[in-house]
Amino acid sequence: MKRSIIIAGMLFLSFSVTSCDKLEKMKEKLSQTDTKQVNPFSVNSGDANRDIISFNxxxxxxxxAQSDFIKNFQNSLIQMEEFVKKATDNHQFSGISPIFTPSIMMYSHQELKAPDVLGKEFQGWVDTMKDTTTQLENLKKELETYKEAEDWKDDKGKKVTEITEKAKKLIQENRTAATELFAKLSPRADKAEIEILKDHPLKTQILQSRETMELAQKIIDDSYDVTDMNAYKNKFSQQYQQMEKLYNRNINEKIPSSEKQKESSYQAFNNSVNDFLGKMRIVQRSLNENNQELNNNLDDLEREAGYILDRYNTFVD
Known part of the structure; x- marks a missing residue:
């Protein structure tokens, strides 16, 4: 399940609304020895809510980043396994070996320290996620070397099986650590967000928009876990009605005159939700008609969900 970035840039709200001069004065104060001074550039800033949200x-x-890499690696393993099977079962097989899609790991190995307010167990989960990903990357390199050297011609796919078994264990360890981390972190991050937004003039719009954005992400997540098509059709229909309700609620919540600078980004977010609803109607028709375009339509829907997330972050930044 994809988790959500909480109020994005607004975790620095007290600084984003100040002038450059005020920010410079703030930095000057940070250089002083007063241990009670909040330092927004530190993992342990002195503001527990800020630290929890930043870490989240x-x-x-x-x-x-790690989830995308794992999905990419699993696809590579499936493709290689299918290719080797066809090639070994039929000596006349002349298919082209799989072309593996490069993985972009921009955030996977970032330096990441858990703030003291959360405790040491969070650092343990982070370290497990990073270590298992590194091991999985090494396995993918092994698979790529195996493919390029055409070693499957000698071992008839034995290496693919070995890599797959090792990968399964590491993926399970990685996902278990992520699940345990977010199970403990999400409630605390939600509470910290509410506290930070307590007196914010756009509190209602932000929290409602976040709920809408998270539903879009959940709709995409659910599309990867379909075991009963009839049940999924009903669920998708219910999710459409829920999304439409949240959209109507949002467009009826106007931006106050004191925050007019946020009106365009709020409108852009709502427009992206409306576009998402349009894509949902296309998916719904494909589901009802058992259309072969269903997978392509779901891909389009996933892209729209990405736009919703991007525009949500722009709105709250």
């Missing part, structure tokens, strides 16, 4: 957002980016 970094972990979300890392988890997304």
């Amino acid at each position: 957002n970094k972990v979300v980016k890392m988890d997304d």
